[in-house]
Amino acid sequence: MTTATIAGDALVQEITIVAPAERVFAALTRPEELVRWWAVEGKVRTLAAECDVRPGGAWWMVVEGSCGSGGPHKVYGAYRKVEPPWLLEFTWNREGEDYPESVVRWDLEEKDGITRARVTHSGLVSEDMRQRNNGWSMIVQLLEAWVEGSRR
Amino acid sequence: METVRLRLVRNHMVSMRQHRQRDAVFRAVADPTRRQILGILRGGRQTVGVIARNFRMSRPAISKHIHQLHKAGLVETHSEGTTTVCSLNAKPLREINSWLQDYEAFWSASLDSLKRYLEEGR
Numbered sequence: 001m002t003t004a005t006i007a008g009d010a011l012v013q014e015i016t017i018v019a020p021a022e023r024v025f026a027a028l029t030r031p032e033e034l035v036r037w038w039a040v041e042g043k044v045r046t047l048a049a050e051c052d053v054r055p056g057g058a059w060w061m062v063v064e065g066s067c068g069s070g071g072p073h074k075v076y077g078a079y080r081k082v083e084p085p086w087l088l089e090f091t092w093n094r095e096g097e098d099y100p101e102s103v104v105r106w107d108l109e110e111k112d113g114i115t116r117a118r119v120t121h122s123g124l125v126s127e128d129m130r131q132r133n134n135g136w137s138m139i140v141q142l143l144e145a146w147v148e149g150s151r152r
Numbered sequence: 153m154e155t156v157r158l159r160l161v162r163n164h165m166v167s168m169r170q171h172r173q174r175d176a177v178f179r180a181v182a183d184p185t186r187r188q189i190l191g192i193l194r195g196g197r198q199t200v201g202v203i204a205r206n207f208r209m210s211r212p213a214i215s216k217h218i219h220q221l222h223k224a225g226l227v228e229t230h231s232e233g234t235t236t237v238c239s240l241n242a243k244p245l246r247e248i249n250s251w252l253q254d255y256e257a258f259w260s261a262s263l264d265s266l267k268r269y270l271e272e273g274r
Contacts, residue, residue, distance in 0.1 A: 011256055011259060013256070013259045013260055013263055014263075015263040015264070015266070015267055016267075017266065017267045017270050017271060018270075018271050019270040019271065023270055024266070024270060027266060027269060027270055028266075033269075036269060037265050037266050037268075037269035037270075038262065038265065038266075117263065117266070119259050119262070119263065121259060
């Protein structure tokens with residue numbers, strides 16, 4: 001089970017995995033592992049990945065099975081923080097899209113061989129918006145209230 | 153989950169224009185006066201004059217706020233004789249909500265997949 005929250009301008013999700021943090025970190029950073037788990041059977045799959053795991057190093061994945069053209073496209077970015085096996089932060093872009101770059105951060109905590117992995121995806125709204133609004137949890141709550149209200 | 157992932161990929165294909173539109177909606181609802189205007193319109197369509205009576209600020213100031221809500225697609229306006237009638241359009245709000253939910257679903261599916269891979273080797 002995952003738990004999801006919206007904190008500030010970011011989406012935050014957590015999960016516990018019965019594996020040491022080092023194992024989890026490897027799965028997040030080794031191309032041969034990424035192509036195995038980052039997929040949806042029969043629908044979307046990761047064809048290839050490359051990870052230069054150091055601050056400033058580039059990463060990319062070629063993902064196939066999206067809609068529209070359906071052709072393979074690249075998801076890519078650069079590592080910003082690399083502190084194995086506890087922290088990994090990288091930028092997130094999609095090829096062919098005129099869309100602002102966002103940031104993904106993985107925080108790992110281990111206790112008795114069980115790892116709590118938290119993923120934070122931030123920068124989903126523009127920098128301009130982040131400066132204007134004190135985070136958007138309040139706004140999101142408002143939106144949800146509106147959406148629910150307007151269904152009536 | 154698979155449907156969700158596909159929907160998300162599609163949602164990634166948003167253009168810069170849609171992104172700006174989203175910004176416009178966030179900007180519009182970030183202001184307390186504009187939120188109050190939306191609240192008034194939630195009760196039904198209303199003229200600019202009647203809306204302005206709920207506020208201490210001048211009618212031109214209120215018109216300006218309504219104009220911003222209109223630009224964000226949250227308020228529709230039309231003329232009836234000499235008055236302007238405003239009504240609420242919740243569609244952009246619903247779209248933002250579903251966009252956020254898709255992102256949540258994407259990371260949730262990814263975490264589940266990572267857990268399954270590490271614990272069960274598949």
